[in-house]
Amino acid sequence: MLQGALAGLAAGGLYAVLAVCLTLMSRLVRVVNFSQAATGMFGGFVAVWLVSHAGWPIWLGSLVGVLIGGALSALIGLIIATWLPEADTTTRSAVTVGPLLLLISLSFILFGNKPQPFSPILSGPAFSIGGVVVSQVTVATVVLAIVVALACRLVLTRTSIGTKLRALSERPTTAELIGIPARPLSVAVWAVTGIISALVIIIVAPSQSNDATSLSMLIVPASAAALLGAFRRLDLAVIGGLVLGLLSGLVAQIDEVSFIRNFLPFLFIIGFLLWTQRKEVWDAAR
Amino acid sequence: MRRVSGTPAARIALPFIVGAIGLAAGYLLSVSLSGYFVFLAVSAVVAAIAILGLGIVTGSAGMIALCQLTFAAVGAWIVSLLNVLNAPGGFIVWLILGGLAAGVVGVLVGLPALRLRGVNLAVVTLGFAAAADVTLVQIQFPGSTDGVSVLRPDAFSDDRSYFFFSVLVLVICGIGVYFLQSGRWGSSWKSVAFSERGTASVGASVPGSKLTAFAVSATLGGVSGGLIAGQVGLPFASSFTPIQSLALYVLAIMSGAYLIDMAIFGGIVWIAVPELLKRWGIPQDWGFVIFGVLGVQALTSGSNLGQSIRNAWWKRQAEKRPVELAAPLAEAAGRDAVTAAPPATAPAPADPSAAPVLVVTDLGVAFGQVKALNGVSLAVPPNTIMGLIGPNGAGKSTFVDAVTGFLPQHTGSVSLDGRDLRGLSATARARLGVRRTFQQDRVPPTLTVEAYVRFVARRRLTIAEIDDALAFFGCPTARTRLQNVDVGTRRLVEVAANVLARPRILILDEPAAGLSHEEHLELGARLLQAPARFGMSIVLIEHDLDLVRSVCSTITVLDFGEVLASGPQAEVLADPAVMKAYMGETEML
Numbered sequence: 001m002l003q004g005a006l007a008g009l010a011a012g013g014l015y016a017v018l019a020v021c022l023t024l025m026s027r028l029v030r031v032v033n034f035s036q037a038a039t040g041m042f043g044g045f046v047a048v049w050l051v052s053h054a055g056w057p058i059w060l061g062s063l064v065g066v067l068i069g070g071a072l073s074a075l076i077g078l079i080i081a082t083w084l085p086e087a088d089t090t091t092r093s094a095v096t097v098g099p100l101l102l103l104i105s106l107s108f109i110l111f112g113n114k115p116q117p118f119s120p121i122l123s124g125p126a127f128s129i130g131g132v133v134v135s136q137v138t139v140a141t142v143v144l145a146i147v148v149a150l151a152c153r154l155v156l157t158r159t160s161i162g163t164k165l166r167a168l169s170e171r172p173t174t175a176e177l178i179g180i181p182a183r184p185l186s187v188a189v190w191a192v193t194g195i196i197s198a199l200v201i202i203i204v205a206p207s208q209s210n211d212a213t214s215l216s217m218l219i220v221p222a223s224a225a226a227l228l229g230a231f232r233r234l235d236l237a238v239i240g241g242l243v244l245g246l247l248s249g250l251v252a253q254i255d256e257v258s259f260i261r262n263f264l265p266f267l268f269i270i271g272f273l274l275w276t277q278r279k280e281v282w283d284a285a286r
Numbered sequence: 287m288r289r290v291s292g293t294p295a296a297r298i299a300l301p302f303i304v305g306a307i308g309l310a311a312g313y314l315l316s317v318s319l320s321g322y323f324v325f326l327a328v329s330a331v332v333a334a335i336a337i338l339g340l341g342i343v344t345g346s347a348g349m350i351a352l353c354q355l356t357f358a359a360v361g362a363w364i365v366s367l368l369n370v371l372n373a374p375g376g377f378i379v380w381l382i383l384g385g386l387a388a389g390v391v392g393v394l395v396g397l398p399a400l401r402l403r404g405v406n407l408a409v410v411t412l413g414f415a416a417a418a419d420v421t422l423v424q425i426q427f428p429g430s431t432d433g434v435s436v437l438r439p440d441a442f443s444d445d446r447s448y449f450f451f452s453v454l455v456l457v458i459c460g461i462g463v464y465f466l467q468s469g470r471w472g473s474s475w476k477s478v479a480f481s482e483r484g485t486a487s488v489g490a491s492v493p494g495s496k497l498t499a500f501a502v503s504a505t506l507g508g509v510s511g512g513l514i515a516g517q518v519g520l521p522f523a524s525s526f527t528p529i530q531s532l533a534l535y536v537l538a539i540m541s542g543a544y545l546i547d548m549a550i551f552g553g554i555v556w557i558a559v560p561e562l563l564k565r566w567g568i569p570q571d572w573g574f575v576i577f578g579v580l581g582v583q584a585l586t587s588g589s590n591l592g593q594s595i596r597n598a599w600w601k602r603q604a605e606k607r608p609v610e611l612a613a614p615l616a617e618a619a620g621r622d623a624v625t626a627a628p629p630a631t632a633p634a635p636a637d638p639s640a641a642p643v644l645v646v647t648d649l650g651v652a653f654g655q656v657k658a659l660n661g662v663s664l665a666v667p668p669n670t671i672m673g674l675i676g677p678n679g680a681g682k683s684t685f686v687d688a689v690t691g692f693l694p695q696h697t698g699s700v701s702l703d704g705r706d707l708r709g710l711s712a713t714a715r716a717r718l719g720v721r722r723t724f725q726q727d728r729v730p731p732t733l734t735v736e737a738y739v740r741f742v743a744r745r746r747l748t749i750a751e752i753d754d755a756l757a758f759f760g761c762p763t764a765r766t767r768l769q770n771v772d773v774g775t776r777r778l779v780e781v782a783a784n785v786l787a788r789p790r791i792l793i794l795d796e797p798a799a800g801l802s803h804e805e806h807l808e809l810g811a812r813l814l815q816a817p818a819r820f821g822m823s824i825v826l827i828e829h830d831l832d833l834v835r836s837v838c839s840t841i842t843v844l845d846f847g848e849v850l851a852s853g854p855q856a857e858v859l860a861d862p863a864v865m866k867a868y869m870g871e872t873e874m875l
Binding site: 102 | 572
């Protein structure tokens, strides 16, 4: 039982990192990025191709893959920042459905629709407590999730870049008028979250079902986790991701309820939305 | 197309004529196409039905739904199940049941969406699509493991006649959607996409509008899935993947699928692109890459093919005929008289013995520590106009929000004709006869003036009644599209439509903002006649004291959220405290 839950924790860490990226994007550039996992997936697949076909060393291939993930994300960000600088969150988010579709299809064309032979960067157990083995991947993703969340928080609250980013997210035009370089900064946010997503996907993909669709659809549990923090709070996003991972690991262990495993993120989403939106809220303040 | 539909009879006949032409074309295609193309054509028709549904929820109602093919899978699953069970009624009944089942699932998925909008709904639907896809692979479609193929209807059992059958279903769905789109539901979808507050303020239910859009959309998805089951016999989960739902969403957006013709065009594109790629020896996955690129283009530019074509066409027409003001013959003489005569008629004094229509007692609204309204009490007598004035930030608009149900946390009481409105939603209050207009533009530009007026009025109106009211307030003709009307005039249309709703009380929040001074005076002259002519009381919020003087019999002055003075016009305006608050200290010196 505990082993099952801990097995889910690796996935939970992955959800948490992606949820932190989603929360950052939502807060700083007003986008729920549906292609968040897809850009990471694409970067990961490029890395696999470089290692397995071009014979690059794993670290170099992974590095290039991570950078490609970041570059793709930055490109989407550039498009949105250029053409929809003032649009609302919904419109901006809808645009990212296009890249999601595009990247999945493109990876089918370039890499085929089979799971990819990821060579694990990390493997093997890290330690074991009371007979329950905790893998290195689990440790890495959970630590990564917490580190990323903490780092983002520090950057946002303690640095002048963070202040500028917050100004930009709340009043884009005003921020631009007082001389904050809006477009470069938002594109940088896109690039950084793209890099983080690609990195975590490359780390975890060997131990996940890693075809293009499954990896891209990680966006669903990730947004479920991000919803726990209402796309605003990083700490709750991390907790949401870890809890969701533990839960699905747990549910997978029990045969009677394992069928709801597929619906777990969905039920998670619905439950939280119903709770947080139980009061009537209008679409405009006045 | 709409210009032909001048008379109501023509308007009803038109979709049937187009449908009959479509059927004839479908028959000709079914006998002339080669077998392979007939199969493709069925796929195109099926896709068109799914896109037609998607057009309602994404195009008209402005929500993001990423699980259309999951609804199709529900339809296909039900049809397969009924086929395996050998349920009575045959394929046509199964198809209808499949559609209805998908509609029910749509409502269930949409239920949490009642309070949700935009992105959250997208997350919900994508989550549903992903979960259902995995589940579908596990449980499979009924009959697929034993190879029990779905039986088509007897009369349409071969591929050619099945194509004709699918065209028939498409025509029925198309006609149905046409009438829904031009009716109340369609107006409520377009209204809710533009503004939820605007929708609630005219007595339409915001959750209801979203839910009907979702249900109709899912039903059409289910019908299309049921047709797929009949087409292929043994449906598989691979026909209903989330990626295909994403692609269908993108296609619906870029074609403008809320327009019926564009939904059909979308269905053809859906099939033609992969087919062409196949012929040219290009991997078919490039099709979705193309959709992705075009989708990004459409979503960033906010335009779509169908609307662009129509806008270009309408623009050419508008150049020929500029926006006309409504002026039916019977009304023309009276209208001239109104315009010519200066607004000399003094406002009718309130009858002190009559029971007031609206009574507000000790109304208070606090936003945190800020008291926006505090102990506001006033009574509006029947068939009069009360002016509500006060400097900016005095709490006038907060007052409107509280009275009309947009601020349920207010304290104190509001009663209409002696009935306490406590606990009633904005929608319920509007239905009881408390109507308001907004300072902001809350008139959905996607509607025509007539559709908007009918939607707002919530009662049967003859076209003569509509023309009469439009002419009375100097609005454009009923057939004008609101997108061609300037914002100031839109607010006049808003006033006219709300007057036609025959409310007990109509609260006008700065209706004259955006109008010229002459138009101000004209509006004043019309408002002065409105209580007697349409039988209602009006609360007028206005900064133009000339207009207030000429129209309002009683005046209430708000300052810092409290009533400074309330009573007959002359008394209130002579009150030194009012002068001080409204004109400023310097005026007094």
